[in-house]
Amino acid sequence: MLTANSALLRKDEDALVDIGDYVAAQENKGLLRFLTCGSVDDGKSTLIGRLLYDTKLIFEDQLAALERDSRKHGTVGDEIDFALLVDGLEAEREQGITIDVAYRFFSTPKRKFIVADTPGHEQYTRNMATGASTADLAIVLVDARQGILPQTRRHSMIASLLGIRHIVLAVNKIDLVGFDRATFERIVEDYRSFAEELGFDSIQPIPMSARYGDNVTLSSGKTPWYRGPSLIEHLENVDIDAHAEGRPFRFPVQYVSRPNLNFRGFAGTVASGRIAVGDPVTVAKSGKRSQIRRIVTRDGDLDEAVEGQAVTLLLEDEVELSRGNMLVTPEARPHVADQFAANLVWFDEKPLLPGRSYILRTETDEVSATVSQLKHRRNINNSAQEAATSLELNEVGHCHFSLQAPIAFDAFADNRTTGAFILIDRLTNATVGAGMILRPLRRAANIHWQALDVTRQSRAEIKHQKPAVLWFTGLSGSGKSTIANLLDKKLHAAGRHTYILDGDNVRHGLNRDLGFSDEDRVENIRRVAETAKLMADAGLIVLVSFISPFRAERRMARELMNEGEFVEVFVDTPFEECARRDPKGLYAKALKGEIKNFTGVDSPYETPERADIHISTTGRTPEELVDDLEAWLKERGYC
Structure with missing residues (x-):
């Protein structure tokens, strides 16, 4: 016979078992990452708030606060405004819009979910791309009264480019059109027609009212003509794992750990695949091979690591490996190249200019890069390919990239971690674009660097300069x-070997095919910089006289040269004085509007921030300035 105490003990033990089973069940449930996207005021935040409310994940104090906030900031009268659950910024509540990306977690008996609420405003497209970069599924909301809008198309295209294969077309606010079936079917037909070229694996249309919960967690009796699943039913059952299975091992190295002489580990997160102790691995860039000796974590060693785990790997051999490289499976190595084709989403208000130097950053690597060719841009209305010379804010283009050094990568379609990158403006450090790599671009197999017996140093020494x-x-x-011309004469008279590259003269030959748009100005400077580099290799003192209005291109020219070889000379003359001189009559025409894209009038000149030599011409003759320049060169051993 059980005593009262033993019965209570058995009850407590059963409770512990039940809690253990519950925790184990929660850990074993699959995880779906998805985002909400679409145009402004289509109900994205309201839908997420409704999902959290219906899945009982709002505590009483949160609900009380939500009711207070709804009275202050709400847009639905006396009812609860569910959008305020995720629109947490004061600016969002004041304007009734989403600005930042808000992440929320919720769970059902079948699956765990992380949802990203992304903004609908065009100016915050970069934030939408951030939310989409890790998502497996996108809920594209459409206001039943408005139908398919440009931002609906733009977000769908970006979702496709970012590797999202599953779409829920949520035709929201169906209550405001009287739950009309014809309206729903017309929107579905329009969307499917547009999305046919985007390559989604599945598109599930659902008529719903996020405000009232119709077809969100339960099927609605107000849409008897709709036979499909509710939103939560579809999210619980959609198969998202097909593309993840069987991917090769990728381990981007983030940090080399050396706490003592006996430990050299490579820290990072497994981007794809799995690895076990004893497995062979290859260093992506060098091709050196080794084996896994240990898999170390904070909680102890593991026998195996899988995708998503943060670990430190120790190898059997001493190999050269650091941040920016990858450990990979020997049988399926990534591409290593300094040129590739990619799709690019442009985020900056200043347009993308092919030929301009940007910083390209991958999961762990960073390198200088230029868009060597903009093949076309994508029309967001019909996905058509259109000719373009630049990309404007929020436009999507197909580009060829040229890098300063090779990087290791996969095609984005094969691996979203190792196939993605961002572009950073070199001057402002702003993120100006996000890219998805398509394939490497191979140089012709018969083109190699030719070894030369006469070096640049010997060419300079024979000229004594x-x-x-x-x-x-x-x-x-x-x-x-x-x-520049006076300095050239003076150096020539002193027996120095020089050459002048003048802006006007070069446009009669090398750059005769270029105009004066921002894009052509960038290419103009790129060609001249490459030519100047060749002349410097020949041991010459090269005098380059170009307006070169953009700091980014002057920086690019500097980086092409050897250390100490590039000398930026800022000839500082006030605009008014330049316009008064007007030696070619160009200012008069530009001020009348007869010449477009004229620097200083309707095209900007970016003043050098740290010129090597700053010449102020006010009150001084050209001869005096040249004397100063020659003295500067002699002091530093150039001549």
Whole structure:
């Protein structure tokens, strides 16, 4: 016979078993990451608030706060405004819009979910792309009264480019059109027609009212003509694992751990696949092979690590490996190249300019890069490919990239972690674009660097000078060409070997095919910089006289040269003085509107921030300035 105490003990033990089973069940449930997207005021935040409310994940104190906030900030009268659950920023509540990406967790008996609520405003497209970058499914909301809008198409295209294969077309606010079946079917037909070229594996249309919960967690009796699942039923059952199975092992190295002489580990997160102790691995960039000796974590060693786990790997051999490289499976190595094709979403208000140097950053690597060719941009209305010379804010283009050094990568379709990158503006450090790599671009197999017996050093020594590129920059009419020409004469008379590259002269030959748009100006400077580099390799002192209005291109020219070889000379003459001189009559025409894209008038000139030599021409003759330049060169051993 059980005593009262033993019965209570058995009851407590049963409770512990039940809790253990519950915890184990929760850990073994699958996880679905999804986002809500679409145009402004389509009900994205309201839908997530409704999901949290209906799945009983709002505590009483949260509900009380939500009721208070609804009275202050709400847009639905006396009812609860579920959008306020995720629109947490004060600016969002004041304006009734989503600005930042809000992440929320919820769970059902079948699955766990992480949902990203992304903004609908066009100016916050970069935030939508951030939310989509880790999602497996996208809920594209459409206001039943509005139908398919440009931002609906843009977000769908970005979702496709970012590897999302499953779409829920949530035709929201169906209550405001009287639960009309014809309206729903027309929107579905329009969307399927548009999305046919985007390559989604599944598109599940659902008529719903996020505000009242129709077809959100339960099927609604107000849409008897709809036979499909409710939203939560579809989210619980959609198969998202097909593309993840069987992917090769990828381990981008984030950090080399050396706490003592006996430990050298490579820390990072397994991007795909799995690895076990004893398995062979290859260093992606060098091809060196080794084996896994240990898999170390904070909680102890593991026998195996799988996708998503953060671990430190120790190898059997001493191999050269650091941040920016990857450990991979030997049988399926990634691409290693310095040129590739990619789709690019442009985020910046300033347009993308092919030829301009940006910082390209992958999961762990960073390298200087330029868009060598913009093949086309995508029309968001019909996905058509259109010719373009630049990308504007929120446009999507197909580009060829040229990198300063090779990186290891996969095609984005094969691996979203190792196939993605961002572009960063070199001057502002702002993220200006997000890219998805399509494939490497191979150089012709018969093109190699030719070894030369006569070096640049020997060419310079025979001329008794140090090679240099003096880059004269300033407004038209500032005196650049005059000063460069006088300096050239003086150096030539002293027996120095020089050459002048002048902006006007070069446009008669090398750059005769270029105009004066921002894109052409960038290419103009790129070609001249490459030419100046060749001349410096020949041991010459090169005098380059170009307006070169953009700091990014002057920085690009500097980085092409050897250390100490590039000398930026800022010829500083006030705009008014340049316009007064007007030696070619160009200012008069530009001020009348007869010449477009004229620097200083309707095209900007970006003043050098740290020029090597700053020449102020006010009150000084060109001869005096040249004397100062020659003295500067002699002091530093150039001549």
